Amino acid sequence: MSDLRTVADDARSPASGKARRAIDRASARFRAQPSFAAVIGLLGLTLLAELPMVLGGPLLGMDAITQFVPWYAHLGEQLRAGVLPVWNPHVFAGAPFIADPLSGWTYLPAMLLFTALPITAATPLYLILHMTLAGVGAYLLARTLGLDPVGAFVASVAYEFTGYLFLQNTCCFAFAAVQAWWPLALLGVLLAARAGSGRGRIAAWGLAGVALSQVIAAWPGQGSLYVLVATGAWTVWWTVVSPERRAAVLPVAAGPAEAGGLRATGRTLRARLVALSWHGGAVLAVGLGLAAAGLLPRLAFNASSNLAGGYPGAEGVANQVAGWSVTEWTRLARPGVWYAGRVTLVLAAVAPFLARRARRLGITLFLACLCLAALVLASQARTPLHELLFLIPGADRLHPTRPERVLLIFYLPAALLAGSTVSALRLRTRPRRWLKAALALAVVVDLLAANVAAVAELRGSRKGDERLVRVDLDERYAASPAGAFVRAASRRRPGRYFGYRPVVSDGVARPYAYSVRWNDPAIQALEVNNEAMLVGIDDIQGYNPTHVAQYDDVIAALNGRDQDYHFTDVRPTGLDSPLLDLLNVRWVLVPAEPEVESGDPARIDQLVRDLPTVFTGGGVRVLANPQALPRAWLVHDARRVAPGEALDLLADGAVDARREVLLETAPPPLSDPGDPDADRVRIVERDSSQMVVRTASSADSLLVLSEIITPGWRATLDGRPAELLTANHAFRALALPSGEHVVELRYRPRGLYAGLGVSLVTMVVLAAAFALQSGDRKLT
Helix, strand or coil, rough: CCHHHHHHHHHHCCCCHHHHHHEEEEHHHHHHHHHHHHHHHHHHHHHHHHHHHCCCCEEEEHHHHHHHHHHHHHHHHHHCCCCCCCCCCCCCCCCCCCCCCCCCCCCCHHHHHHHHHCCHHHHHHHHHHHHHHHHHHHHHHHHHHHEEEEHHHHHHHHHHHHHHHHHHHCCCHHHHHHHHHHHHHHHHHHHHHHHHHHHHHHHHHHHHHHHHHHHHHHHCCCCHHHHHHHHHHHHHHHHHHHCCCCCCCCCCCCCCHHHHCCCCCCHHHHHHHHHHHHHHHHHHHHHHHHHHHHHHCCCCCCCCCCCCCCCCCCCCHHHHCCCHHHHHHHHHHHCCCCCCHHHHHHHHHHHHHHCHHHHHHHHHHHHHHHHHHHHHHHEEEHHHHHHCCCCCCCCHCCCCCCHHHHHHHHHHHHHHHHHHHHCCCCCCCCCHHHHHHHHHHHHHHHHHHHHHHHHHHHCCCCCCHCCEECCCHHHHCCCCCHHHHHHHHHHCCEEEEEEECCCCCCEEECCCCCHHHCCCCCCCCCCCCCCHHHHHEEECCCCCCCHHHHHHHHHHHHHHCCCCEECCCHHHHCCCHHHHHHHEEEEEECCCCCCCCCCCCCCHHHHHHHCCCCECCCCCEEEEEECCCCCCCEEEEECCCCCCCHHHHHCCCCCCCCCEECCCCCCCCCCCCCHHHHEEEEEEEEEEEEEEEEEEECCCCEEEEEEEEEEEEEECCCCCCEEEEECCCCCEEECCEEEEEEEEEECCCCCHHHHHHHHCCCCCHHHHHHHHCCCCCCCC
16 A cells, blocks of 8 residues: 555656556556455465375276276377377277267367376376366456455355366366366456457457367367357347446446446447347357367267267166256255355355346346256256257257256356355455455355365265275276286287176176276276276277267177167177177186186176186186187178168177178179188288288188278278278178288278368467457457
8 A cells, every 4th residue: 555655646746647657557456466365365275175186196986087087098198199099999899089079189188288298197187277277267257247356256266166066077077177168268258248459359259269169179068058058148148138338247346436337338239239249159150160170070970979969769868867856956055066055055145135226236137047047957847948948959859868967057157146245245344354254264164164075975985986086097097917918919919808797696697887886906907997098908898978879789789788878898698699709809808716606697607618718817817719700801702681680690690700791782793712711811000090901812802800880981992992881780891802902991080170170270360360450449
């Protein structure tokens, strides 16, 4: 304050203009001090909460361990090697990787951290980054809305430390990523609506677009749907409903002195709609343009995936259709994954009643309506609001499954309302200062205490899918002795494997997914749960919501039944299936000491008797399958079958896949070589996205591969393009004339290069527009 008084005295001098500018600078520095302290306090709280979660190994849940960390580690490993990871050969007998919605491709925190750092450093930093990003983004948004530093601090804490964000950050990375970036998207829209210059507006569009592109990259499904809808409503509010708001906009943030800044500008409806088209169109164009490199290949793959068009029809999804009743809204006030904070909820409920004038009530009611809309859409009943949502193409297929996920848009407006209530308490008397501090402390203590209790409960839980454990990442993802054996053996002769240890209960082998038992050391030793990606071996199983639909058909035919859309586990009924040979399964990993010696419903004892043991170590026995077909072979006989008929014939053993191939199109001309044993096939080069094969035969033949086919695979024969055929329902084949040939297969996901081009053009246009726009010129 002494600086302000000194400058004020100087203002009486003739150089009053210079003095006034000095006053403005000193005042800005003085006002910035509380903001700086609030940000430092927020960062300190983040470290206080997160360091116990990551030191000594991060605390992680099922999906983090079995999906996200393996995917991100594989992504980073491939990018470090200078390889674009378009195809993942390590799970599901091969599947698209870049086109996988949750692979981390184009999600910058995953790409940068896991490429630049080892997994032991990247994972903790990833967790801390998202909490920090969510808190700082909410703070900046609250300050821009006009909340004072204490109110903005409360809003940021109330958002960052909700159970939904704090606990999902340890398990379901996609949820936390969406919540971390959404405040910045809203901030960009708000700054663009207020900007007085072209550059400022373009920069704001860029901020909002980058944030939306990261939301889409992290969760291009329900998460993106809800954020885009809510951000659209936010844009409509600031351009059409309340375009005149330029200063403090929450009812609790502006005093009488600012009232003059809230006068209506008299903009016509036409002008408001033009502003909506500018801001909404620009933000959406930038967001989708930057996201195109990841979005277009994912949209292209969706058509051939097990979730084509959404969830309906996927096995197991019907069991997940849920939704809340009104009485279940109380979950928001009960510590756990849905916890919004009791103090936060009370403060948020009070905010509308503190509006002193109707003019200032608008944004408060908008935020309250956003909270209420999330609760209504999370319900089991179908309401007019649902019908409005379902006007968006695809929403009616995404939302009805797990509709409560829409609550991810509840927590930010609730936090802003809570912060606005605290900001309403003017700092004119000491008791009110203490009250603001007490309310801020109450929010902090309430949320941190609830999270500590929830973490303790999850660490003690016996349910595998709801547990948190402290993980030594190097130890967790190191190759088990059995995995190391398979890796060495597959380098000499390519082959696949699967780990097998079903749950036996009451004399029945039950379909209990390996992912649920992810923390069982005996299960870890079998190299299941996508660990093949880190070990460098090829599994026919996996845990992932999205995979090739035709491959699901193979596993269903193998087992004689469908299973939940997340999994492709081999069941006891599939152990004798000829389809295992067709899948190039050379090894089966089973417990070294089966739990049951005779009459075992899991049939492990039978496997041990029927298949030779080639390795034992680490509590695991590796069994060899001598009947496994190679990765590539030649056949001289083909038969056309009806769509869907091939797998039944192969599973029943009615067709010898070594000698005959089943096609759903007319077979090419083939001839008898006389001596099929004289045929030669040799894989001379193989990596994740390509294969080079040399062949020799005295007769016309079909090259058949135990490789899954999906759109994007291309073939050349002796350097010229050749047609790839779908063989045996889900595999690749190529017609060859007699003689010696070189066949090359490459995978180029549809939409990838077009998406990369769109994203590059978007960045160039945005940068050029910013550079060419005059700093003080208004953009109309």
